[in-house]
Amino acid sequence: MKQKVLKTTLFIVLCLAGVVTVLPFVWMVLSSFKTNGEIESLEQSLIPLAPTLDNYLNLQSNFDFLRYFANSILIAVLVTVIVVYTSCICGYVLGKYQFKGKNLIFGIVMMTMMVPWSVTIIPRYTMFVKAGLLDSYLSLILPVMFSGFGIFMMKQNMEGIPDELIEAARLDGANEFQIFHQLVFPLCKNGISAIAIFQFLWVWEDYLWPYLMMDSENKQLLAVGLTLFNGRYSTDYGGLFAATAISILPVIIVYVIFQKRFIAGVAAGAVKG
Amino acid sequence: MRNREEKGMFKRRPLQSKSEVWMRNIVMGILVVYMAVFLIIPVIMVIAGSFHQWNPLNETYNWIGIENYVRMFSYPTFWQSMLNTVIFCVFVVFFRVTIGLAVAYALNSKMTRFKTFFRTVFYMPTVTPLVAVAYVWKIMYNPQFGLIDKIFGLDINWLFDSKFALPALMLMTVWKDFGYAVILFLSGLLSLPADCYESASLDGADAWQTFRYITLPLLKPTMLFVVVTSIISYLQAYVPVLVMTKGGPGTSTYLSSYLVYDQAFKQYNFGYASAISLFILVLTAAFTVISFKVTGNKDE
Numbered sequence: 001m002k003q004k005v006l007k008t009t010l011f012i013v014l015c016l017a018g019v020v021t022v023l024p025f026v027w028m029v030l031s032s033f034k035t036n037g038e039i040e041s042l043e044q045s046l047i048p049l050a051p052t053l054d055n056y057l058n059l060q061s062n063f064d065f066l067r068y069f070a071n072s073i074l075i076a077v078l079v080t081v082i083v084v085y086t087s088c089i090c091g092y093v094l095g096k097y098q099f100k101g102k103n104l105i106f107g108i109v110m111m112t113m114m115v116p117w118s119v120t121i122i123p124r125y126t127m128f129v130k131a132g133l134l135d136s137y138l139s140l141i142l143p144v145m146f147s148g149f150g151i152f153m154m155k156q157n158m159e160g161i162p163d164e165l166i167e168a169a170r171l172d173g174a175n176e177f178q179i180f181h182q183l184v185f186p187l188c189k190n191g192i193s194a195i196a197i198f199q200f201l202w203v204w205e206d207y208l209w210p211y212l213m214m215d216s217e218n219k220q221l222l223a224v225g226l227t228l229f230n231g232r233y234s235t236d237y238g239g240l241f242a243a244t245a246i247s248i249l250p251v252i253i254v255y256v257i258f259q260k261r262f263i264a265g266v267a268a269g270a271v272k273g
Numbered sequence: 274m275r276n277r278e279e280k281g282m283f284k285r286r287p288l289q290s291k292s293e294v295w296m297r298n299i300v301m302g303i304l305v306v307y308m309a310v311f312l313i314i315p316v317i318m319v320i321a322g323s324f325h326q327w328n329p330l331n332e333t334y335n336w337i338g339i340e341n342y343v344r345m346f347s348y349p350t351f352w353q354s355m356l357n358t359v360i361f362c363v364f365v366v367f368f369r370v371t372i373g374l375a376v377a378y379a380l381n382s383k384m385t386r387f388k389t390f391f392r393t394v395f396y397m398p399t400v401t402p403l404v405a406v407a408y409v410w411k412i413m414y415n416p417q418f419g420l421i422d423k424i425f426g427l428d429i430n431w432l433f434d435s436k437f438a439l440p441a442l443m444l445m446t447v448w449k450d451f452g453y454a455v456i457l458f459l460s461g462l463l464s465l466p467a468d469c470y471e472s473a474s475l476d477g478a479d480a481w482q483t484f485r486y487i488t489l490p491l492l493k494p495t496m497l498f499v500v501v502t503s504i505i506s507y508l509q510a511y512v513p514v515l516v517m518t519k520g521g522p523g524t525s526t527y528l529s530s531y532l533v534y535d536q537a538f539k540q541y542n543f544g545y546a547s548a549i550s551l552f553i554l555v556l557t558a559a560f561t562v563i564s565f566k567v568t569g570n571k572d573e
Contacts, residue, residue, distance in 0.1 A: 007384040014379055018394045021448070025397070027420055028409045040418050086304075093300045097293065105301060112312050114561055116509045118533040118550040122543050123318035124311070126329060146307050175292035197400060205402035207512060212538065223404040227516070230408065237412060247405040255400045259393050266456055 025248065032056070032241035039237045055242035062233070065243060067218055068225035072247075075140050075221060076203040083147045083199045084192055090146070091154025091188075092180050096166065106155070112148035117208075125212055139213040140221075144203070150195045153265070157191035158184065193258050194265025201251060222247050319547045327544035341548040351549065354527040358508065361443055361528060366503045368447045370496065373454025378484070380455070381462040392459070396452040403449070407516035410445045414517075432518050435525040442513045442526060454499050461495035462488070501564040505557050529553055 027046065031039055032055050034048040059065050094106050124143060133139040161184060169179045210221045220228070229243055255262065323342070326335045345351050376395060380388055398406065413420040414431035422429060431441040465488065473483050507528075514520055514531040527535075530553065537546035 003384070010379055010382060010384055011386065014376070014385065014391050017376060018391060021394055021398060021452070023420070024406070024409050024413060024448070025401075027413070031412075042418070044418060044423055089300050090304055093297055097297055099297060105305065108308055108312070109304075112308065114505070114557055115312065115316065116505075116530065116550065116553050116557055118509065118530050118537075118546075119319050119554050120312070120315045122322065122537055122547055122550065123315035126318070126543075127315070129329070143311055146304060146311075170290070176290070176296040177292065180296070201400055201402065205404055205512075207404050207515070208534065208538070223402060226404055226408060240408060240412065244405040244408050248401050248409075251401055252397060255397065256393060259396070260389075263392065263396065263456055 025252070028241055028248070029245050032238065032245045034238060034241075036236065036238045039241075055238040056246075058236075059229075059239050059242050059246075062239075063225075063229055064218065065225060065229070065246065068220055068222045069246060071219060072204055072222035075137060076200050079141055079144050079203045080196050080199045082141070082145050083150050084196055086146050087150030087154045087195055088158075088185055088188060088192065089180060090151045091156075091158045091191075092184055094151065095155040095158030096161075096163070109148050109151050112146075113152065121208065121212075128213065134213060135215040135219065136213075137219070140203075140210055143209070144199075147195070147199060150199065153191050153195055154188065157188045161187055190261050190265040192265075193261040197255060197258060197262050200254070204247075204251060319551060322544050323547040323551055325544045327547070328541050329543060330541050337544070341545045344545060345548050345552065350524050350527060351532065353524045354529045354532045357439060357525070357527055358529045360439065361446075361510070362504050362507045364440075365443050365446050365450070365507060366500055368443075369451050369454050369503055370499055372447065372451045373499065374458050374492075374496075376451070376455045377458035377462060378488075380459055392455070395455045398449045399452040401449075403512045404516060406449060407445070407513050410441075410513075411517045414441055433522055435522045438518050438522060438526045442517060445513060445517075446507075446510070450503070454503075457495055457499055458492065461492050465491050497564055497567060501560055504560050508553055508557055 030046055030048055033051045033053070035050065035052055035054065038049060090109075094102060094109075128134065128139050128143075133142075165183065166179055169183050174183075205223055206221070207223045207227070211224045211227075214220050214224070217228070226240075226243055226247060230240060233239055322334075324336060324338060326333055326337045326340075379385060380391055385391070411432065414422075416422055416428065416430040416433075419431075421427070421431070429437055431437045469487050469491070470483065473487055478486070509530045510528055511531040511534050514526055514528055515534065518526040520527045520531055520535065529549070533546050533550045533553070536542045536549065
């Protein structure tokens with residue numbers, strides 16, 4: 001009896017916490033189908049009374065939002081692929097090889113995670129302006145090709161792969177490049193999905209760097225696009241809801257699809273760390 | 274740790290084949306060059322820059338000694354931003370850890386159903402883009418039609434009242450970040466040894482005693498990891514401020530990293546901003562060292 005009461009209370013508490021967690025998202029999505037009049041009216045209902053797609057349609061005609069969306073996807077996918085690859089290969093060398101200076105290099109890699117963005121952004125800005133990389137997508141890709149977090153995660157992952165497996169491949173005459181690409185790389189799926197989602201999200205939500213680097217508005221990324229939109233149409237709440245929904249939902253969908261692997265990857269990296 | 278490395282040394286001989294040496298040289302070579310260009314040189318530039326009057330717009334770069342530091346320590350907004358950052362860290366970390374631990378404990382219980390579902394839901398805010406989320410919360414705090422005032426029947430102009438603006442940012446941050454603590458505590462709880470609990474229940478310990486005297490001490494490393502990584506990331510927080518309050522009303526929501534953004538890319542005082550950012554770096558380093566010290570002692 002007591003068990004049952006406890007079980008139900010626990011369930012109710014978790015449900016309440018769950019509702020609080022998703023309510024802002026639900027509110028955002030539902031409000032994006034409301035007219036501005038309805039959003040700003042005193043009498044509020046969660047469900048739109050007169051659902052309309054106008055917010056999305058106007059958003060596109062007044063403000064080329066899909067353009068920002070496409071730019072962000074392009075850059076985020078490119079950077080994510082690069083970072084996954086560099087993290088894995090550096091993680092492999094640092095996790096499986098013994099050589100002089102290894103700990104020093106790994107120490108510096110760990111330091112990159114500790115240095116705040118505010119320290120590196122000023123000299124980086126100066127360097128990129130001097131190099132004439134303003135307004136070029138290279139400036140968004142170059143500074144994030146290696147990730148301290150990614151290398152750290154993959155080193156942990158690589159150490160979990162048995163040496164015997166790699167040794168056997170070596171005896172079969174495979175060279176290191178083949179071993180890495182054909183044997184080791186596919187074995188790190190959990191770690192890769194954790195890094196991939198995080199890295200994608202970091203590029204997706206990065207605001208200051210693209211804001212500083214990109215001059216042409218049509219090359220801009222989504223997060224900056226949102227602030228441009230808000231600056232120009234600050235009272236168009238319906239449009240802002242639609243814009244935020246477009247920038248949040250794709251990430252949530254990707255996350256829900258990969259969440260199992262992803263959470264396993266995050267947890268594994270942290271426990272050993 | 275040392276044990277594992279020694280074992281590895283014996284099992285794996287130093288690099289032998291040519292392809293291993295090539296692999297190491299290429300990969301580490303690129304990595305080292307990359308880190309020199311994007312980490313070491315920038316840090317040197319910032320240190321040098323903090324002793325200069327440095328404005329990229331009119332290309333001034335004049336040696337002024339420690340004047341930037343003197344100005345920093347005598348600037349009220351700097352101290353205000355530090356105070357705000359401390360308040361922000363203390364409250365957000367406290368609630369993030371408490372809520373994260375409570376939810377993880379509930380999820381870990383044998384009685385809970387739909388674990389995977391709940392875990393997915395609680396982690397959701399963490400994987401959403403902060404800029405967009407901050408805009409949603411900005412509308413949620415709207416005094417006329419915002420969700421928060423409507424639900425609780427309040428009449429507070431959250432973001433324009435100097436008493437409530439910082440708490441409003443903290444509330445949003447707790448909501449966004451507690452899921453990460455849930456995942457970490459959950460994996461910490463799963464890795465705890467089962468025999469401790471068996472002997473505790475044989476000794477007749479009740480649920481609270483078990484939690485207080487067994488679970489909590491065993492979770493200390495996870496707890497410390499969450500606390501330190503939280504503090505480090507909140508020392509760098511600027512997006513919520515930028516989107517929701519721009520530091521106002523007055524200076525009531527200036528956080529230290531927002532001050533760097535403001536000084537560097539609004540006022541273009543690069544030298545002065547460099548000095549502040551180095552101060553943040555020192556704080557970050559101090560927290561990291563403390564955390565390593567504390568966890569190090571625990572292992573012995």
